[in-house]
Each structure stands twice: as structure tokens, then as C-alpha cells.
Amino acid sequence: MTEPPERAGLPTDLLADLDAGLLDPARAAEVRAAAAEDPGATAVLAALAGTRAELHELADPPVPAGYAARWDAALAAEAAALAPVHSRPRLRLRVRPALVAAAVLAAAVVAGALWAPRERAPVSPDGVDLVVAGLAVRGDFDVGDLTDPTRRAGCLRAVAPPGVAPEAPLLGGRDVVLDGRDGVLLLLAGGERGRLHVVVVAPGCGPGGGVLLGTRTIRG
Amino acid sequence: MGAPSDAELLAAHRAGDRHAFGELVARYRNRMWGIAVRTLRHPEDAADVVQEALVAAYRGAGAYRGEASVRTWLHRILVNACIDRLRKERRHVTVPLADIEPRERRQDVATDVVTRLSVVDALAELPPHQRVAVVLVDVQGWPVDEVADVLEVPVGTVKSRCARGRVRLGALLGHLREEER
Numbered sequence: 001m002t003e004p005p006e007r008a009g010l011p012t013d014l015l016a017d018l019d020a021g022l023l024d025p026a027r028a029a030e031v032r033a034a035a036a037e038d039p040g041a042t043a044v045l046a047a048l049a050g051t052r053a054e055l056h057e058l059a060d061p062p063v064p065a066g067y068a069a070r071w072d073a074a075l076a077a078e079a080a081a082l083a084p085v086h087s088r089p090r091l092r093l094r095v096r097p098a099l100v101a102a103a104v105l106a107a108a109v110v111a112g113a114l115w116a117p118r119e120r121a122p123v124s125p126d127g128v129d130l131v132v133a134g135l136a137v138r139g140d141f142d143v144g145d146l147t148d149p150t151r152r153a154g155c156l157r158a159v160a161p162p163g164v165a166p167e168a169p170l171l172g173g174r175d176v177v178l179d180g181r182d183g184v185l186l187l188l189a190g191g192e193r194g195r196l197h198v199v200v201v202a203p204g205c206g207p208g209g210g211v212l213l214g215t216r217t218i219r220g
Numbered sequence: 221m222g223a224p225s226d227a228e229l230l231a232a233h234r235a236g237d238r239h240a241f242g243e244l245v246a247r248y249r250n251r252m253w254g255i256a257v258r259t260l261r262h263p264e265d266a267a268d269v270v271q272e273a274l275v276a277a278y279r280g281a282g283a284y285r286g287e288a289s290v291r292t293w294l295h296r297i298l299v300n301a302c303i304d305r306l307r308k309e310r311r312h313v314t315v316p317l318a319d320i321e322p323r324e325r326r327q328d329v330a331t332d333v334v335t336r337l338s339v340v341d342a343l344a345e346l347p348p349h350q351r352v353a354v355v356l357v358d359v360q361g362w363p364v365d366e367v368a369d370v371l372e373v374p375v376g377t378v379k380s381r382c383a384r385g386r387v388r389l390g391a392l393l394g395h396l397r398e399e400e401r
Contacts, residue, residue, distance in 0.1 A: 012387055012396070020383035021364075022376060047395035051386050054393060055358035058339055060254030067267040068249070074271050075245070078278050079238060 010034055010041045019048040076135040077218055080171045080187065080196055130216040133176065134187045134198030143173035143184050145206065152186070154207025156199070161215040164188060164197045176200060183213045190217065226290035234281050241278055248291065251360070252298050258355045259302045261344045269305050273298040292369045299352055299370055306348040342392035350385035357382050 010031065017023055018031045035041035146152040153166040168188040176185045178200050188197040196218040202211035224232070224240075226247070232240035252273065256266035277297050284293055343351055343359075349371075356367045357378065364382075368375045390396035 013383070016383040016387045017380075019386070020379040022379045022383060044390075044396060047390045047397075048386050050395045051390040051393060052358050054339055054395075055343075055354065055389070056361065058258065058359050060250060060360075061257060063250055063253045064263070064267075067253070067263075067270070070267065071245075071249070071271050071274055072242075074275055075241065075278055078275055079241075 009038045010044075012044055015041055015044045016048060019045060073131070073135050077196060080135070080189070130185075130198045130200065130214055131218055133185060134172075134196065134216065134218065137172040137174045137185055137187055140172050140174045141170065142175065143170070143186060144175070144203070146170075146173065146184055146186065146201075151206050155201055155205035155210045158207065159199075159201055159205060159210045159212035161197065161199045161212055163190075163217060164199060164215070165191060168197065171196065175203075178213050181213055227286070230281055230284060230290050233278075234284075241281070244290070244294075245274060248294055252295070255295070255298060255355055255360060256302055258340070258343060258359050259299075259352055260305060261340060265305060269301045270298065273301045276301070288369055292366065296370045296372070299356075303348050303352060306351070337392050339389075339393065342389050345392055346385050346388060350381045350388070353378050353381035354385040354389070358386070 014031060015035060018028055018035070021028075023031060035045060141147060143152075146155060147170075149167070149170075152170065156164060156166040156168070168191065170186060171189055172187040173185050176183050178185075182203055183200040184203060184205065186197075186199045186201070188199060190196050198214075198216045198218065199212070200214040202213055204210065224243075226244060229240045229244040233244065249270075252270050253266065256269050256273075257263055260266045260269060273294075277294055280297070284290070288296070337345070343354065346354065352371065353367060356362045356370065357364060362370075364378050365375055368378045371378065387396070
């Protein structure tokens with residue numbers, strides 16, 4: 001590694017202290033006067049100023065879209081996991097368009113796939129990212145008959161997605177098309193902080209039976 | 221009516237407003253990314269640390285007591301996460317600098333420079349505390365007293381870390397040369 005230069009005249013570190021405003025006014029004036037008589041010291045001060053200028057030229061790089069989507073998804077998962085703990089008011093929750101759009105778009109780009117509600121895109125290709133899709137429906141409760149907790153519990157008991165309790169609180173959901181099949185996506189609390197389940201079942205799921213189309217567990 | 225202040229957004233978040241934290245994050249996300257990526261150099265590490273900081277801030281909002289500004293509080297979480305990461309890991313050897321460092325370097329002193337690193341590479345040579353101080357003060361342009369608040373150290377300590385860091389960087393970048401020794 002290149003080491004800082006050592007000088008015979010005014011020490012480089014002393015000049016750096018002067019440059020950084022570390023010296024008291026009297027001492028600073030003394031060192032500044034001495035430096036003015038010393039071409040080497042003047043060059044060091046100029047070099048330090050040049051270093052600061054070069055650092056200042058570094059512009060912040062833009063946030064890559066994939067990272068931004070990841071952060072939004074992490075915060076969305078955190079919000080979903082904490083909502084029951086805080087006993088927040090039960091409102092008709094609205095998905096934040098910017099947040100969801102970024103997360104879904106990022107997932108779609110990465111997976112080369114599209115996820116969309118049934119009415120907008122009747123066919124959904126393979127490769128859907130259930131995690132992002134699940135987080136995107138947080139707060140939407142458009143799940144038809146499965147809004148009924150008893151029917152939903154019966155459905156979940158019938159399809160038995162691994163690790164999902166039938167009475168798991170519903171955090172959101174909506175109709176989807178998954179791999180070309182109509183389905184209902186449910187975002188369910190996982191019983192532990194930061195843990196969520198995304199479950200997709202075929203329409204008509206209930207105590208009498210159902211078809212599990214997909215499931216994923218999100219761990220914060 | 222103007223935009224809510226940072227403190228108002230944080231208070232709204234604590235009161236259960238589901239959008240408030242997102243608005244707060246939107247104000248600082250780019251800056252947090254800039255600090256993290258300049259401090260840690262590797263984009264993937266920087267992204268991890270920003271995420272850790274955001275989640276920690278989300279969870280810890282209830283503990284915010286207002287002793288520091290929200291901006292200071294948020295960046296303190298980030299900087300501490302960066303320093304923790306720097307201390308823990310030395311695994312990254314290669315860096316995709318082209319992804320994050322598009323600026324052209326000057327060519328004016330090429331003939332008399334023996335060793336001259338890019339600014340990003342040179343920053344990576346600094347010890348963690350010096351690096352963070354230099355990134356905040358010299359790269360991000362923060363006032364020294366605010367950096368002292370973020371780092372929870374005296375102003376003189378920030379200045380000292382910057383001074384030592386600049387000397388090292390000056391040598392690495394070729395500003396401090398043989399004839400000045």
C-alpha cells in the first residue's frame with residue numbers, strides 16, 4: 001500500500017490538521033505562516049485540497065431498480081408482520097402503487113414473467129414470483145368466498161399447504177392467474193414476526209375440498 | 221400546506237399510518253444508497269446494509285426519542301450497519317466498478333504517478349472509521365458537526381479522522397508525490 005509521505009519540513013499530519021480545521025486559531029495562523037514560506041508545505045496543502053475536490057466529484061450512483069424493489073418488499077413484509085401486533089385499525093387497506101409497481105415490475109423483469117389480476121391479463125406465464133406477488137396484495141381482501149374465515153380455514157385444512165395454520169390471519173389476497181390457471185392468492189400471517197405465507201388455491205376451495213396451486217413462505 | 225416534516229412522518233408511522241414510513245424512506249433512500257455504496261464499495265453489500273438499516277429503523281421507530289433529528293437517527297443506523305459490515309467481512313476481492321463508477325478519470329499527471337488508484341479503490345483502503353468520516357464529509361458534503369452527531373463522537377474526532385484519511389488518500393490518488401516528501 002502507498003504510505004503517506006513523510007516530510008523534512010512541516011509534518012504532513014500537521015498540515016492535514018490545519019487543512020481539516022483541527023488547530024486552534026493561534027496555532028493555525030502560525031502553521032499557515034510557516035507553510036507559506038515552505039514550497040513543499042504549500043504543495044501538500046494543495047494536494048489535500050485536490051484530494052478533497054476529487055472526493056467531492058464522486059456523484060451518488062442511482063439506486064438499481066432491483067435493490068429498490070427488494071427494500072420495498074422487505075418493508076412491506078415488515079409492515080404485514082407487525083400489523084396484528086400493533087392492533088392497528090381495521091381499514092380497507094390500499095396497496096401503495098409505487099411500491100407495488102416497483103416490486104412487481106422488478107420481479108417480472110427478473111423472472112421474465114408477468115403477474116396480473118385476472119381481469120387485466122387472463123393468461124399468466126410461468127415463473128411468477130409468488131413472494132413479490134403476495135406482498136403486492138397486502139391489504140387487498142378481494143378473495144370472494146374465502147373472505148369468510150370459516151370457509152377459508154376449511155379450504156386451508158383441505159389443501160394443507162405445508163406449515164400453514166388453517167386459522168392463519170388473512171393479510172390480503174385477490175384473484176390471480178398462475179401458470180395459466182385461475183386461482184385465489186392469499187397472503188397469510190405466519191405466526192412469527194417477519195414470517196408470512198403466500199398460498200394460491202383454485203377457485204371454489206372450501207371445507208369440501210380444493211386444489212393447491214402454489215405456496216411460498218416468506219421469512220423476514 | 222407544505223410537506224410533512226421528517227418528525228411528523230415518523231410520528232405518523234408510529235401512530236399506524238401505513239404510508240408514512242415509505243414517504244420518509246423515499247426522501248433518504250438515494251442518499252443512504254450513496255453512503256453505503258461508497259463506504260462498502262461492493263453494491264450487493266451496500267444493498268444488504270441499506271435493507272438492514274431500513275428494517276431496523278422501521279422496527280425501532282418506537283424507540284426514537286427525538287434527541288437527534290430523524291435524518292441523523294436514520295443515517296446513524298445506516299452508518300453503524302456499514303461499520304459492522306466492514307469489520308466483519310473481507311471476502312470481496314473483485315469489484316464491478318464499471319457498474320457504479322462511470323466518471324472518467326483525469327489523465328494530467330499520468331507521467332509522474334507511480335501508484336494511483338481510483339477514488340473508489342482508494343477509499344476502500346481506509347480503516348472503517350476514517351472511511352465513513354471521509355465519505356460523509358468529503359463525498360456527501362455533510363457538515364462536520366452533523367457527522368459528529370451521526371457517529372456520536374466529538375467534532376474534533378471527525379476532523380481528525382478526515383485529516384488522516386485525506387493524507388492516506390492523497391498518497392493513494394497521487395496528489396501527494398515524491399517531491400513533497
